[in-house]
Amino acid sequence: MMGEELLNRAREAVEEGRFDQALVTLRRLEAESPQDPNINQLLGHIAFRSGDSDEAIKRLMRAYEIFEDRGEYIQAVGCLEELLTIEPDPDRLLALATIYDKIGLKNEAISRLFDKANDMIRSGDDENGLKFLAKICVLDNENVKLCLIFGKMLVYSGQEEKGKDYLNRLRSAAVARNENEIVTEIDSLLAQYDGGSEELDPKSRMELANLLSEIGSAQEAITEYLVAVSDLISMNQKSEARKILHRVLELDPDNMKAKEELDRLGEEVEVTEEVEQAELIEPKAVEEEEITTPAIEEDSDLPPIEAIEGQVADIEFLLKEVESKPRIEVKLSDLLDEFKAAMRPLPEDPNIRLKIGEVLNRLLLFNLAIENYKKLLNVPEFRINAIERLGTTFVRAGKYNEALRYLAEAIVQRPDNLEVRYNLALAYRGMGDHENALKQLSNIISVNPQYRDASDLYRHLGGKREEKPAFRDDIGEVIQKPAPFPEKSGPDDNIVFI
Known part of the structure; x- marks a missing residue:
């Protein structure tokens, strides 16, 4: 109790600018409790106010590490915040974001990381700026759109292999969540870096889906069918879209995405035979073979290996068959606004902000406490x-x-x-x-x-x-x-x- 009382007196002396008196008390307390983070924090604060930045950083880092080891994260936040006012070290900002996440203030973490990334990228430091954006995507990993933009930034920054790997993993996640628009956009982006091919048209995509279905890859086939449906609806070819949706339900009777799309499209209106037999794409000079959707017998055995190999070759051909086009050059700074627009507010507990404000006040970090309360x-x-x-x-x-x-x-x-x-x-x-x-x-x-x-x-x-x-x-x-x-x-x- 006596130690706590002396610590409070030292804190009051620091607040009133009586550093010499505070130092006498703190040195006495430190001799008895050298690992007390509160003592180290106050000594660091005095050193900073007195112009000794090196001593301040040493003391505050020691206090931060002890607070973090003890799980006293709000106090650790105070130390890191003061350290960043002394020296804006990127690694400390990442550590601060991690702690804000731990105490339930992801919005604060994301906001601070984006501000730093924005400054870095606009000043030409793409590599470190991307590290901060990557941390944001980890903090909000359910935000597929945000992650897609980050994947673009990786690719356009020259980190093609890393970017393609990231986008392929993101594509798998998007497929699992029926995020068909995201899948389409990823396919289009990857095509630019895999031979420069364009996105498949609905007819080719349906052929690809049929082949995937025949070799037993039902889930991948469904994904391709649903992407084709989105394209057909955008082209106002609703009749063909309905047929494909029914095909999806044959493969997966419980597919909610297909059911929702059918409900949204409504009943098919009666059409003339000419319209019903119209091409999916605008008619070409040479008549194209009509697309059929082969039925799969439920109890049939898988086709022989030779047939599968031939179908795989067909799939590879379909993915490469369209013409090449030059890659698009994009600056990362051009994508920053798009990335920021995709950021979203996440739920947080306002009581945590009150507690942080109290700690910042106790650490005599009044300006930081004020900014915290204003939020x-x-x-x-x-x-x-x-x-x-x-x-x-x-x-x-x-x-x-x-x-x-x-x-x-x-x-x-x-x-x-x-x-x-x-x-x-x-x-x-x-x-x-x-x-x-x-x-x-x-x-x-x-x-x-x-x-x-x-x-x-x-x-x-x-x-x-x-x-x-x-x-x-x-x-x-x-x-x-x-x-x-x-x-x-x-x-x-x-x-x-x-």
């Missing part, structure tokens, strides 16, 4: 809490003008909150407005004379206790007539309320 302003059930904490944190940071704007709104919402009223008094005092500071302190004392050092501060500012205004009498006056703010040149971007 709760758009969460309705946490808004008033965020406003109160922003006000008190701005007071601790010595930014009284900004503090007053938040605290004024907070006191309207909860006029009986003594802590908010106390910080409002501190903000007025910091701005030199002792009259309004005394009013707030007088209200506090009338409710609880022992509240913190309100009575001492009241006397220090010249207050007299003859007048005891009722607690709520002057609330309206304080809010309606706040003390004038110090004049500034130009608009004040920090004005949020009032």
